[in-house]
Amino acid sequence: MADTVSYRPKAGEIPTQPGVYRFRDKNRRVLYVGKAKNLRARLSNYFQPLRSLHERTRRMVTTAASVEWTVVASEFEALQLEYTWIKEFNPPFNVQFRDDKSYPYLAVTLGDRIPRVMVTRNRGVKDARYFGPYTKVWAIRDTVDLMLKAFPVRSCSDGVYRRAELTGRPCLLGDIGKCAAPCVGRISPEDHRELAEDFVSFMAGNDTKYIRELTDKMKSAASTMDYEAAARHRDSIQALEAAMGKSAVVLHDTVDLDAFGIAHDELAAAVQQFIVRGGRIRGVRSWVVDKELDMELGELIETVLQNAYEGADVPPREILVSELPDDATELEQWLTARRHETSGGSVSDPAATRGRLSGRVELRVAQRGEKAALAQTAEMNAKNALVLYKTRRSADFVARSKALSDIQEALGMDDAPLRMECYDVSHLSGTNIVASMVVFEDGLPRKDQYRRFSIPESTDDTESIYQVITRRLAYLKDDAPIEADPVGGAVEPAPSEGGDDPTIDVDAELAEAAEKRRRKFSYPPNLLLVDGGQPQVAAAQRALEESGVQGIQLAGIAKRLEEIWLPDSDFPVILPRNSDALFLIQRLRDEAHRFAITYQRARRKRDIGTVLGDVPGLGPARVKELLKHFGSVAQLKQATPEQIAEVRGVGPTLAAAVFTRLAER
Helix, strand or coil, X not given: CCCXXXXXXXXXXXXXXXXXXXXXXXXXXXEEEEEECCHHHHHHHXXXXXXXXXXXXXXXXXXCCEEEEEECCCHXXXXXXXXXXXXXXXXXXXXXXXXXXXXXXXXXXXXXXXXXXXXXXXXXXXXXXEECCCCCHHHHHHHHHHHHHHXXXXXXXXXXXXXXXXXXXXXXXXXXXXXXXXXXCCCCHHHHXXXXXXXXXXXXXXXXXXXXXXXXXXXXXXXXXCXXXXXXXXXXXXXXXXXXXXXXXXXXXXXXXXXXXXXXXXXXXXXXXEEEECCEXXXXXXXXEECCCCCCHHHHHXXXXXXXXXXXXXXXXEEECCCCCCCHHHHHHHHHHHHHHHHHCCCCCCHHHHHHHCCCCEEECCCCXXXXXXXXXXXXXXXXXXXHHHHHHHHCHHHHHHHHHXXXXXXXXXXXXCEEEEEEEEEECCEEEEEEEEEEECCEXXXXXXXXXXXXXXXXXXXXXHHHHHHHHHHHCCCCCCCCCCCCCEEEECCCCCCCCCCCCHHHHHHHHHHHHHHHHXXXXXXXXXXXXXXXXXXXXXXXXXXXXXXXXXXXXXCCCCEEECCCCCCCECCCCCCHHHHHHHHHHHHHHHXXXXXXXXXXXXXXXHHHHCCCCCCHHHHHHHHHHHCCHHHHHHCCHXXXXXXXXXXXXXXXXXXXXXXXX
């Protein structure tokens, strides 16, 4: 392999100023667009020896045929130009965004002579104010229905409106008081526009102001015995309060912000955006992001924010993120410019909201309090969305079939890997060593065939892998025992739910279950995966050769680069980024890791619970309180009797007994 690519420019040719660079292929197609504070320093990273590059970066660099750059005056201009070119060229190696659904919005067409309120998924209506997005259409329709009782703005289509003008008869909404009927002159276009602007102001967060005003009007009408007007104001207050009740209160009513939660791994990322206006969550959005090249969280946040506010959405003055990008100052300038452009383009913004649409945008990382709790909720939703995205992708039959076929071709297998087993080892500083075996058949998990291994002692991870694979392969022999581990140590099936039935012959059931378990465990896999690189694969290969078992393909998956290692191979197999094959193997590896960690933690908890349970007067509740106070068993073991006595419910005598018991271990 050559040290670098042939089109590498000389170091002296690359300027040191800020700028934007583009990699192109032989057909002049733009493959990747990036920005840099120092072009020479950034581009030199791409032209290191190819073997030292990240695999995906190496693929991009070797696919390209040339690189070019444009110098700009400042980092802010570089940020703007990069954004423009990504939108123009849509480079395949840049982050690709996909909305997982088309969200409904509430729109007010302030650009029309007679503004209209409508529910739409079209974000291209000119001079319209948008609110949302909303996750459910019925929720936004209920909100509009309530709002029209207090702000009877036109909501009919243009055809219905013109027909009412020609006939001089309003539609049903005009007759029941949910439209002021400008079509027949019951209200002037100017007064109707003020009504629409009040509607917009209320939705923008000035909700409590209108309720206070209506309350004052109701009391004033009641004091002058104008009870009909007081009743109308009362009904409007109830409608607005009901509309407000449909959005959760999370912060003070003066707070406008967007909170972004991001969960990502080597292949993809999920983004969750909470839109808070007037202290209430007014909308929620989510994206799925395909990552072609490796990105730090800060870079990903920068790209997410640029895509979030590329349309008509107005950036709020405060944006919560989990980490500040390196060029946060330049990004804040860009967001501030977008805020002024977007708000300036709105037609007839009400005075109550005009102040909300001005000012500087600030990026912040919430440290404590309600905002931090909101940011954590957004991040938790993002994690769930990422899991759901990967699960749906791997559950699709066509995608699974394609994934199995691609794995077969990439690994040079004779048949598709219809049964795959993956192994992972977990331990705590060399103690409590356990391993997991997870099984996927036809690309789907078979949790009833998962197994957990307890490893008495081992020198390192490779020795643990060797032991586990040896013990597993022993079950492929015809003379393997039914219940005992052929090599030693404990082998446990995955826990299952169920109760005892007194009408069943327990001995017969146990014998039948044991035989069924042996048959399942002895069924050979087409592909045996271990979590790790060349050392782990070599250990598994040694166990496979010693067992004499034939016909099993062995491979390892290294987490750092998501590369597949085969036995006796100097170079890894690289599956295409965002391929269904890589998603399936990654999910298999992650499931093995999760299963091993869960077992290891359960053993630790059981061990310490058993040890401390021997102390007189120390029950499960106090054991839990001790672990909660010190955070870990290791910290508890290092504590003095005086420190243990500080725990709630543990006095000096009991603390001394706990200290003595732990010292005996």
